[in-house]
Amino acid sequence: MSSNQRELASSFVPGDIEAPLYKKWIDAGYFTADANSSKEPFTIVIPPPNVTGNLHIGHALDQTLQDCLTRLKRMQGFEALWLPGMDHAGIATQNVVEKQLAAKGLSRHDLGREDFVKKVWEWKAESGGQILGQMKRLGDSVDWSREAFTMDENLSQAVLTIFKKLFDQGLIYRAERIINWCPRCLTALSDIEVEHQDDEGEFVQVRYGDGDASIVVATTRAETMMGDGAVAVHPDDPRYKHMIGTEVLLPLVNRMIPIIADELVDPDFGTGAVKVTAAHDPNDFEMAMRHNVPFVVIMNEHGVMDGTGTEFDGMDRFEARIAVVAKLKEMGRIVAEKRPYIHAVGHCSRCDTTVEPRLSKQWFVKVAPLAKAAGDAVRDGRVKIEPAELAPRYFEWVDNMHDWCISRQLWWGHRIPVWYGPNDEVVVVGPGESAPAGYTQDPDVLDTWFSSALWPFSTLGWPNESADVKKFYPTSVLVTGYDILFFWVARMMLFGLFAMDGVPPFHTIVLHGLVRDQFGKKMSKSRGNVVDPLEFIDKYGADALRFTLARGSNPGKDQALAEDWIAGSRNFATKLWNATRFAMMNGATTEGPLPAQSSLSAIDAWILSRLSETTTEYTALLESYEFARACETIYHFAWDDLCDWYLELSKEAFASGDAAASQRVLGHVLDTLFRLLHPVMPFITEALWTTLTGKETLVTAAWPIADAAHIDKKSETLIGELQKIITEVRRFRNDQGVKPSQKIPGRIIAPADVTAYSSAMAFLLKLELTDFTPSASVEIGAMKVELDLSGTVDVVAERARLEKDLAIAQKDLKTAEVKLGNEGFMAKAPAAVVVEIKERLAVTTADIERITAQLAALK
RNA sequence: GGGUGGUUAGCUCAGUGGUAGAGCGCCUCGUUUACACCGAGGAUGUCGGGGGUUCGAAACCCUCACCGCCCA
Numbered sequence: 001m002s003s004n005q006r007e008l009a010s011s012f013v014p015g016d017i018e019a020p021l022y023k024k025w026i027d028a029g030y031f032t033a034d035a036n037s038s039k040e041p042f043t044i045v046i047p048p049p050n051v052t053g054n055l056h057i058g059h060a061l062d063q064t065l066q067d068c069l070t071r072l073k074r075m076q077g078f079e080a081l082w083l084p085g086m087d088h089a090g091i092a093t094q095n096v097v098e099k100q101l102a103a104k105g106l107s108r109h110d111l112g113r114e115d116f117v118k119k120v121w122e123w124k125a126e127s128g129g130q131i132l133g134q135m136k137r138l139g140d141s142v143d144w145s146r147e148a149f150t151m152d153e154n155l156s157q158a159v160l161t162i163f164k165k166l167f168d169q170g171l172i173y174r175a176e177r178i179i180n181w182c183p184r185c186l187t188a189l190s191d192i193e194v195e196h197q198d199d200e201g202e203f204v205q206v207r208y209g210d211g212d213a214s215i216v217v218a219t220t221r222a223e224t225m226m227g228d229g230a231v232a233v234h235p236d237d238p239r240y241k242h243m244i245g246t247e248v249l250l251p252l253v254n255r256m257i258p259i260i261a262d263e264l265v266d267p268d269f270g271t272g273a274v275k276v277t278a279a280h281d282p283n284d285f286e287m288a289m290r291h292n293v294p295f296v297v298i299m300n301e302h303g304v305m306d307g308t309g310t311e312f313d314g315m316d317r318f319e320a321r322i323a324v325v326a327k328l329k330e331m332g333r334i335v336a337e338k339r340p341y342i343h344a345v346g347h348c349s350r351c352d353t354t355v356e357p358r359l360s361k362q363w364f365v366k367v368a369p370l371a372k373a374a375g376d377a378v379r380d381g382r383v384k385i386e387p388a389e390l391a392p393r394y395f396e397w398v399d400n401m402h403d404w405c406i407s408r409q410l411w412w413g414h415r416i417p418v419w420y421g422p423n424d425e426v427v428v429v430g431p432g433e434s435a436p437a438g439y440t441q442d443p444d445v446l447d448t449w450f451s452s453a454l455w456p457f458s459t460l461g462w463p464n465e466s467a468d469v470k471k472f473y474p475t476s477v478l479v480t481g482y483d484i485l486f487f488w489v490a491r492m493m494l495f496g497l498f499a500m501d502g503v504p505p506f507h508t509i510v511l512h513g514l515v516r517d518q519f520g521k522k523m524s525k526s527r528g529n530v531v532d533p534l535e536f537i538d539k540y541g542a543d544a545l546r547f548t549l550a551r552g553s554n555p556g557k558d559q560a561l562a563e564d565w566i567a568g569s570r571n572f573a574t575k576l577w578n579a580t581r582f583a584m585m586n587g588a589t590t591e592g593p594l595p596a597q598s599s600l601s602a603i604d605a606w607i608l609s610r611l612s613e614t615t616t617e618y619t620a621l622l623e624s625y626e627f628a629r630a631c632e633t634i635y636h637f638a639w640d641d642l643c644d645w646y647l648e649l650s651k652e653a654f655a656s657g658d659a660a661a662s663q664r665v666l667g668h669v670l671d672t673l674f675r676l677l678h679p680v681m682p683f684i685t686e687a688l689w690t691t692l693t694g695k696e697t698l699v700t701a702a703w704p705i706a707d708a709a710h711i712d713k714k715s716e717t718l719i720g721e722l723q724k725i726i727t728e729v730r731r732f733r734n735d736q737g738v739k740p741s742q743k744i745p746g747r748i749i750a751p752a753d754v755t756a757y758s759s760a761m762a763f764l765l766k767l768e769l770t771d772f773t774p775s776a777s778v779e780i781g782a783m784k785v786e787l788d789l790s791g792t793v794d795v796v797a798e799r800a801r802l803e804k805d806l807a808i809a810q811k812d813l814k815t816a817e818v819k820l821g822n823e824g825f826m827a828k829a830p831a832a833v834v835v836e837i838k839e840r841l842a843v844t845t846a847d848i849e850r851i852t853a854q855l856a857a858l859k
Numbered sequence: 860g861g862g863u864g865g866u867u868a869g870c871u872c873a874g875u876g877g878u879a880g881a882g883c884g885c886c887u888c889g890u891u892u893a894c895a896c897c898g899a900g901g902a903u904g905u906c907g908g909g910g911g912u913u914c915g916a917a918a919c920c921c922u923c924a925c926c927g928c929c930c931a
Contacts, residue, residue, distance in 0.1 A: 012896090196931085344931085389864085393929070396862060400930085486929090520871070520927095540896095551882085552872085557864090558928090560871050564883055571896040582893030628873075632881070647893080655892065727900090734888065734900045741891045766891070815878065824914030833877055833915090840878075 006691045008584065012577035014541025014570075017687045022136055030074075030699040031141045033081035035467035042078035043475040044070055045456050046142065047488065048150065050089035051124055052096050055134035057515045057523070057561065058481060060533040061549045064680075065512060065627060066479045067140050068550060071679035072622055073476075074141070075703040081472050082141060083459050085148030086129055090448040091185055091350045094412040097123050113411050120412050134534060139542050139682045141699070146468075148459040150451040151414070157431045158458035159414045159451050162499050164430035167418075171366045171498075172406075174418075174426075178285040179405050181358035182348040183303035183317075187409040188362050190447055191402060193349045200340035204325055205271055207333045208257075209248030215240065215259065216335050218270025220343060221277075222328065223320040226253050226308040229293035230276040235261035237272050251333055252310060252324070260291045279359040295359055303356050317356070363407040363416060363444070367494065371401045374493035377504045383493070384508045386625050387555035390482055397486050398493075406447045413445030431463070453491035456505035478506040481514060482556060510625045511556050515549070518562035536566050543681035544570035550680050551631035572635060573684050576677075579643050580670060580688045586654040588666040590693045595661040597709060601653075602753070603760065604665040605715040607646045608707075610637060611669050615706035618676055634676055642669060645723065652763035667692065672704045718753055722761065725750070725783045729765050732778045735797045736789060745772035750783040779850055781843070795858055802855050809847040816841040 009016070025031065033041075044066050049059060066082060074080035097120050098108055108116040135142065148155060166172045180189040201220045208215055208231060215231055228250055233240040240259070247256040264287055265274055278288030279295040288295065300306040303317045312320045328334050346355035375398040377383045378391060385391045407416060419427045419435035420442065429435050451458070456475050460468040474496075480489060489509055496505030516522055517529040524530065536545045547569040552559035597605065614637040621630035650666070653659040674689040678698050689698045725748075738744060746767030748758045762769050767787070774786035776793050819825050819837050826834065 011894090191930095393863070396930075482929090514928095516871095518871070554873075557872090562871075562883075565871085567896075568882065571894095574896050575894065578894035578897090580893085585893070632873075636881085643894085644898085648898095651892065730899055731901090737888080739891090740889050740899060743891095812878065819877090819915080822914055826914080828914050829877075836877080 006584070006694060008577065008581045008688070008691055010581070012574050012684070014543065014573070014683065015538070018137070018139070018542055018683050021683050021686050022139060025141070025697070025699055026144070028697070030697065031082070031143050032145050033079055033143050033472070035471040037079040037471075039077060039079035041472050041476070042070070042073035042080045043083070043472040044081070044477055044479065045083045045459055045475055046085060047478075047480045047484070048085045048087040048148075048452060048455060049131045050092055051086045051128040051149070052089055052092050053131050055131050055138070055533055057531055057533050057549075059131070059135075060138060060545060061512060061515050061553065061559075062479060062481060063135060063138055063140050064546045064549045065510070065553060065625075067138070067546075067682070068622065068627065068679040069477060069479065069625075070141055071682060071699070072703065074699065075675065075678070075701060077702070079471070080141075081143055081146070083146050083148065083472075084132070084135065084140070084142035084144065085455075085459060086131070086150070087448060087452055088149065088151045088413060090408060090410050090413040090445065091187065093120060093124075093128075094410050095185070095350060097412075108411060116411050137534060137537050137542060138546070141682070146459070148455075150448070150455070150458075154461060154464070155451060155454070155458040156414055158454045158462055159446065160417050160429070160431045161463045162454060162495060163417055163446075163450075164428050165499070166365065167428045171370065172363060173366060174361060174363050176359060176361045177364070177405075178279075178282045178357045179360050179362050180346060180355045181301070181360065182351065182353050183301065183356050184351050184353040185348060185410075186301055188358075188360060188405050188407060189348060189355065190405050190449070194346040194355050195349045196344040196346055198342050199345040199354075201343055201345065202321075202325070203270070203338040203341035203343075204328075204334055205336040206251070206328055207335050208250060208275075213246065213248055215243060215248055215273050216271045217273045217275045219275055220341060221280075221321070222324045223305065223312070223317055224277045224280045224298065225250065225275055225324065226305075226310060226312070227277045227280055227296040227298040228257055228275045229278050229288060229296055230257050230291065231259045231273055232262045232265050232276050232287055233259060233273045234265045234267040235263065237265075237267045240273060251328065251331060252312075253308060258293075260287070260293070262287045262290065281357055285357075285359070297359060299356065299358075301358075362405050363418070363442075365404040365406055367401045367404055370494040370498055371398045371490075373497045373502070374398050374490060377493060377497060383504045383506065386508055386510045390485070390511050390556050393482070394485060394490065398490055401490075404447075404491075406450050407442075407444040408447055409443075410445050413448060414451055416442040416444050416446060418442040449487060449491055452488055453495040454499065456492055456496055457500060462499070473500065473505075474503055475506045477508045477510055479510045479512070482511040483514060485509075485511065512553050513556060513558035515552075516558050516560050518560055518564075520558070520560045531561065531563075536563070540566045540570040541573060541683070543573050543684045546682075547572065547631060547680055550627040551635070553627040554629075555625055572639065573681065575639060575643060576673075576684060576688065579638075579647060580692060582647065583666050583670055584692065586666075587659070587663040588670060588692070589663050590667040590671045592664060594668055595664055597712075600661060600665070602715040602718045602757065603646065603649045603653075604662055605710075605712045606719040607641065607669055608665060608710040609712040609716055610641045611672055612706045612708065612710040614641075615672065615676065615704050619703070619706075622679070631680060634673075634680075638673055638677075642673070645719070648764050649719075649722070649757070649760050652760045655763070674698060675701055675704050721754060721781075721783065722757060725754075725778070725780050725785060726761060726765060728778050728780050729767075729785050729787075732776070732787075732798075732801065733765075735801050736776075736794050737797075738789070740766070742766065743768050745770050745788040747772075747774070747786050748783070749786065754783055777854075779854070781846070799855065799858055802851050802858070806848065806851045806855070809844045809851065812840065813844040813848060816844060 047062060070080050070082040101107060111119060180194045182189055203220055204222055205216050205218045208217060217231055231248060243259045244261045247258050250257050264283060276284045276287055276293050278284050278293050279297045298305060298308045299317060305312045305315045305320045312323055315323060348355055375395055378385060378394060385394060417429045419429055419439035421439050427435055427439060457469060457473050460466060460472055462469050478489065492505050521527065521529060533545060544566050548566045552561065614633060618630050618633045621633060650662050653662050670692055674685040675698065678685040686698045743766045747769060748755055748761060772788040775789045777784055777786045816837050820841060
């Protein structure tokens with residue numbers, strides 16, 4: 001089929017093309033990677049969204065960038081694999097199903113563990129993973145044949161394998177520690193599952209003991225005092241030095257507790273004396289270990305007071321706080337109180353309940369040796385972090401990482417593969433092994449991030465020696481928001497290096513920022529400023545959303561997003577559509593060789609030169625993850641250079657019917673432009689390109705290589721001159737109130753290389769190149785356009801125009817004169833800069849002369 | 860408290876030593892051989908304050924102020 005037989009719809013409706021194109025791509029298998037290919041691999045594993053999740057705007061950004069890179073590399077001839085999948089999201093998913101049960105008045109305990117887990121699987125089958133369908137709307141070129149889930153059989157084998165390996169090397173241990181406990185979820189949480197917020201609390205000073213044997217302690221948690229085992233002061237504090245080693249009476253429970261000295265106490269905080277509640281505070285726990293302070297547990301797993309033997313037993317912890325303070329007040333023991341007292345309090349990241357530090361026996365990963373390796377891999381350059389400015393954050397965390405609590409008191413997740421014998425024997429059961437008879441398995445499951453830490457290789461088939469692992473590991477790039485650098489990225493580094501014999505899980509970590517609202521504020525349900533990417537896709541098309549997000553994505557930086565900007569991207573898509581329609585109406589073609597460079601008009605040579613430069617610049621920007629700058633570059637090439645100038649300057653040639661060279665050049669420019677834009681705007685480029693070329697698909701088409709022979713500075717300079725004089729004439733017409741469509745007699749007086757394009761310029765400026773007596777003229781440098789306004793020149797407007805130009809020229813002249821008159825400048829500035837300023841002086845001097853003469857003539 | 864980013868046009872942001880930029884918004888004109896989701900033209904900034912380095916600073920250094928994020 002030749003190009004003039006194919007047609008584009010007269011208007012661009014994204015919804016008409018997107019779904020059919022995605023189906024075409026899937027049916028053709030373009031996204032399916034081949035482990036046996038001889039091509040160099042390029043691998044990205046998707047940050048697995050929660051099985052409970054829906055596509056939010058952050059996913060849309062993350063995935064747009066990943067798709068850009070994957071499509072780019074696929075076109076560049078790599079064996080590109082973008083591997084999709086989901087995370088089982090332990091607490092989140094269990095919460096969803098428990099909520100459903102609660103609606104029927106049931107708890108998970110009513111079902112029992114086995115049936116509950118079955119129920120979760122049923123839920124997943126029915127309503128989990130909605131995000132996968134939404135990813136298709138976005139156009140993600142993921143390999144669906146490799147879709148993975150962290151609870152899949154193979155990924156579970158990976159979990160068992162690594163658990164056993166870590167345990168055997170002494171890197172997993174069980175210990176009684178203070179951990180973060182959620183009294184609502186009834187499970188332990190790791191440090192990063194705790195979110196610190198500034199809450200309104202209270203700060204009270206309580207007198208322990210009486211008379212000489214008394215000391216005032218400061219606390220925000222009066223209710224825990226019944227669990228105190230000591231009072232601590234700084235060893236050098238003169239106020240308390242004499243009391244160290246003595247005992248005071250603990251009110252309410254009437255127990256004598258020692259006063260101890262510990263460096264951890266800040267003498268400037270409160271009264272300089274703090275209560276030591278070993279079983280209910282992590283700092284106190286540490287001090288207690290050093291000083292043999294007893295652990296007194298006074299709260300149960302629900303955060304309810306228990307075992308104090310006082311009237312407070314049975315009270316909720318917050319209720320108890322009020323009651324305890326009231327009672328102390330009654331006893332005259334409250335020395336001072338401050339309320340509200342704003343301080344940071346930990347909350348469960350899943351349900352927002354205030355976290356309770358709790359003494360409890362849990363499983364931990366000993367991270368020190370793993371974290372050292374993870375830090376070194378980045379330090380020695382084996383893994384790059386982009387942008388590099390974010391590397392210090394990574395180091396700060398990896399170098400100061402606490403041991404990782406990995407057990408969770410949940411039912412949904414990978415059950416801890418530890419079995420206990422009748423005499424407390426401990427056996428870890430690896431893949432294919434079974435526990436000795438009479439042993440019982442630990443009831444807890446592993447932290448969700450334990451399995452996601454294995455994602456870059458468990459999804460490829462590890463621990464089996466799969467073809468995928470051989471071909472696609474290590475992965476090339478990991479694209480994710482900086483907000484999960486610690487949650488996920490650092491942990492993949494830890495486990496990846498450990499499991500894969502020191503081979504890091506990816507070469508480059510590309511970090512992007514968060515999507516914020518149009519005023520740069522964080523999106524949140526409470527603010528009501530959360531946007532739905534699917535609504536934007538419905539309204540403006542996936543390409544528009546993608547382009548907007550990519551265009552806003554500066555490395556590692558947050559971006560604001562406004563609906564207007566998506567509309568702007570939709571306008572860009574429409575522009576491309578209409579430009580292509582126009583081009584095809586005028587015979588643009590991709591068939592046959594490009595005309596010889598020497599035979600081209602300056603207009604054609606110029607656009608090829610700009611195309612070549614744009615290709616180079618844009619490719620380099622994409623390859624260095626500078627998505628915002630890349631989009632900016634291609635946007636201005638397409639809209640400004642191509643649509644506003646090339647097409648306009650070419651209209652005369654197309655109208656004259658003698659434009660074979662331009663038809664071929666234009667076909668080439670569009671062909672290349674669509675290839676370049678395809679990673680960002682896959683749908684519209686596919687539609688336009690296949691229509692233009694008659695070929696099957698752009699998905700697997702070759703990435704353009706800039707032709708250095710097309711760089712033509714002479715044509716660029718010449719077209720630059722044309723643009724200047726055209727703009728000046730337009731400005732003149734505008735100032736004179738001449739309508740854009742009104743034809744007026746005119747003539748172009750300029751050097752021959754400019755006048756060679758007189759007819760193109762005249763067509764564009766609506767000038768009639770006939771004989772006439774000029775009544776006005778517009779000049780720029782050596783170029784002059786004479787016009788006939790039939791004697792109706794608006795002298796006032798023209799004076800204003802010239803005077804404005806004169807003022808600018810005079811200011812520029814002065815700047816140049818000052819510089820050239822500066823001895824320091826002349827002595828020290830680089831020669832090239834001096835030459836430039838001298839040229840500027842010459843140009844402005846000439847401008848001033850010319851404008852002054854024109855103004856004089858106007859009198 | 861420790862770390863870290865920011866302050867440039869009305870808004871959101873680019874711009875790492877040589878005449879201040881983009882998108883959106885704003886003003887004027889306009890149914891011109893694609894496109895009003897458009898075209899042409901225009902207005903708008905002592906680049907947070909102060910000091911310093913330099914022939915030259917939005918950019919480099921110091922300092923202050925004010926926002927923000929991460930960690931404790």
